[in-house]
Amino acid sequence: MTGPTPLVTAQDPGSRSAQLRRRLATGDLGSLPVVVVLVVVWVVFQALSPTFLSADNLVNLVQQSAATGVIALGVVLTLLLGQIDLSVGAVSGMAAATVAVGSVRLGWPLWLAVLVALAAGALVGLLYGAVHTRLRVPSFVFTLAGLLVVTGLQLRVLGAQGSVNLPFQAWLVRFCQTAFLDPALSWAIAGAVVVLYGAARLRDRARRVAAELSAPSLGSVGLRVGALAVLLAVTIAYLGTDRGVGAMFALFVGLVALTDLALRRTRWGRSVRAVGGDAEAARRAGVPVRRVLVSAFVACSTLAALGGVLAAGRLAAANQATGAPEVALTAIAAAVIGGTSMYGGRGSAWSALLGILVIQSVSTGLTLLNQDQAVRLVVTGLVLGVAVVVDGLQRRARES
Amino acid sequence: MSRTPVVSLRGVSRSFGAARALVGIDLDVHAHEVVAVVGDTGAGKSSLVGVLSGALAPDEGQVLVDGAAVSLTDPAAARALGIAAVFQDLALCANLDVVENLFLGQETVRGGLLDEVAMEKEAWRLLGGLAARVPSVRMPVAALSGAQRRSVAIARVLLGEPRVVLLDEPTASLGLTQVAEFLTLVERLRERGHAVLITSHSLSDLQAVADRIVVLRLGRTNGEFDADKASYEDLLAAMTGVPR
Incomplete structure (x- = not known):
């Protein structure tokens, strides 16, 4: 054996720029492009509105992004498998309703209500995983069915009034608002x-x-x-x-870092990327494909439920609008804008953080500029559109 | 041969809908032996490899390892019994790099986390042993050539020191030099005591290296030949069903 050294050719400095272009085209640069986008967004809004980069605004911005960011983290896991969960918003809404109704109306201890909400989320994911692996139904369709069912459950749990307030001294509210x-x-x-x-x-x-x-x-x-x-x-x-x-933002970043470690440095994470890249090849290599799929659906729904719990804490209430369809769309958009491919097998936990920061920055920036929701939706949609097109082009570049 | 075969098939059948891919197949593979399974396209070669590797469940019949009936429910079960396959389509994940593909499903773990250093070192050793030229083991497999990918797939099979190595159409996409290199590799596997089963639709590639040649035709065994004695015409007749 000659050893690795002669086989690894030294980089020719002349081809550096060509290589950079190739890596940019195929998406091998990882998170770098979205970091650039984030910086550009910040510079533009700071130029238009001097208070944008103030510490006060940034503290609000990151706190505001945490709840949906946690949901986006779950979405990253399903996207990595080439699957999607459209019901994450509904699950977060149901979790918020469970926490509020359980702790306020039914008098459960708050920790128990939170636990029940997370368990309900995990159960939803378990059902999705079972349906997908046993019946081979596309996740796109049955999570849409799940969205309707779970939204119905949320409305039923909330009852006729449709809104339940959490007391301001509850630890969950303090954790999300003032901690x-x-x-x-x-x-x-x-x-x-x-x-x-x-x-x-x-x-x-x-x-x-x-x-x-x-x-x-x-x-x-x-x-x-x-x-x-x-x-x-x-x-x-x-x-x-x-x-x-903020404590809630710190929790979010901590979860992202842990998920990143799990994805990159554990057998489970390796299996997730393998199944997302080529499920049949992974199966024949001995990867327990079904278990990997179920685990990702469970993790996604549980994170969605956690996002809902945090949203309830931040709002100090749960109502019918908690976890509205916009939440799921924002979370999925964040994952994609952050650089996780819709085609499976490529992406990183950090794309949840970066993507949600981009979306929240655009949203906050436009609010500072006195733009209404119409403009926010259009701009966010355009950013998502660009991200999806880039994802598609990178996929083509990799295959050619 | 009087020794117990490492792996045997007894009366194995498998259908896909109305199509009968395998019909009552009996087959033995011994240690230190290279068995070539030849047949025309659609003769059932890939299905045979599928059944032996656990990727395909037989409708009828038994798989025996060391003379005892086993149930190969999935590829992991087969590999646990020492049977490993290189599939015709190689079954590599294009988005993973060479090291990740080599160790997929059997990663080395250290303190709960993947031990990338140990895996990368072992990857270089394996590929070096196959004289495989790969620009970097940290390159996604999507960026490799067909021959490089095949080297990766074969290296992966050898990783677990399997007793039985199944190679499905290994020479299909290789050039002349690469076929020669590949045959040397197969001889090395036999010397090391592996039982090797190779499928091919081309006779000329395998006769040089095989000990025994089994001909499949339309899902059935259509003759078994001693590789040294069988004539090209005999084999061709068995493969096509045209009497000499």
């Missing part, structure tokens, strides 16, 4: 994340060197760790000039 991480805690978490990330990178590099595999230079490791440190520090410091990092 911000103590600055010391924010910095401690950020410090721990940077140290752990850096240590993991360095250990990984050391093992690669020991195994005689191509390893990143110490400089590039340092650059990555440094970039993460700067990003976290700037975010915490800037949001800290206002109220700080």
Whole structure:
């Protein structure tokens, strides 16, 4: 054996730009394009409205994006499998109604109501998974059926009044509305994340060197760790000039990071991408395809329910409009705008965060400019349209 | 041969609707043996590999491993018994990279997380052993050539040190040099003690390497030949059903 080194050809610097163009065309650049879009959106709105990038507005913006962002995270999981769950909005609405009615009207302890809501979400996902894997019905259709059924259940749970308020002193409401991480805690978490990330990178590099595999230079490791440190520090410091990092937003980012780890570094995550890329090939490679599909549907519905619980907490109420169709559409749009392909097998947990930030930024920016919902819907729709077209073009580029 | 075959089929039949892909097939494959299954397109070769690999459930008949009847409910069950297949369409996930494809369904785990370093090192070793030229093991399979993909698929099969290796139409898309390299590889598998079953619709490729040649025709066994003694005309007659 000659070893890996001679087979890996050094990058020809002359072809760098051509290579970049190819990676851009095929979508191999990952999250970079959507980060660029987000920066452009921020710069444009800041130019039009000087308060857009104020700490106060950004704190509101990220808090506002958390609930739907959690739903979008679930949507990413189904999209990665080449499936879709159209009922995530309805499930979130039902979860919100369950929490409000359970804790206020039925007098359950709040934690129990939250648990029941999440369990109901998981049950819906289990049903979807069973229907899809046993009967092979396209998820597009039966989750649409589920949307109607679950919306009906939501209305029935809410009862004749159609709206239930949560008391403002409830921990869920305080967590979603007024809980911000103590600055010391924010910095401690950020410090721990940077140290752990850096240590993991360095250990990984050391093992690669020991195994005689191509390893990143110490400089590039340092650059990555440094970039993460700067990003976290700037975010915490800037949001800290206002109220700080919202607990709900921190929970959302934490969930995204955990999901990202699960998708990239566990057997389950590998199976998800394999099934999304080619279910039959994955099956023949010994991947338990049915179990993977069911697990993703369950995770999606449970995250949708959690998003609904957070939405109820943020609004301090659950009503018939909680989880309206717009919520599901926004969550799905966020996942796609964030860079997760509709065709399965490609995408990242971070696309939920980036996508929802783009949508929420557009929405908040237009509100600051005194534009009404009509304009917001049109602009968001156009952004989604562009994202879907780009996704389709990248797929064609990969296949050619 | 008096030894117990590693894997056998007894009276295996399989239909797709009205089409009878396999009818009462009996077949034995021993260790240190290369069995070629030849037949015209539609003779049932891929179905045979499907049944042996657990990808296809037989309607009737039994699969025996070491003389004992087993139930191959899925490919994972077959692989647990030491039977691994390279399918005609290779069954690779184009969106995953080479390492991810090699270890799909049998990833190396370290502390609950995937051990990418160990897998990547093993991937280079395997591909090196096959003299396979792949520009990078971190490249999505979609970006590889047909021959490179086949190398990846074969390397994947060898990963679990299977006792039985099934190769469905392995030479179909290979050039002349690559066929020669491939046949050397098959001989190496036999030397290492694997039982090898290769299907092909082309006689010339396999006669050089096979110990035994089984001819399939319209889903039935239509003759079994000692590879050293069978004449081209005998085989062709068995394949096409035209009397000499």
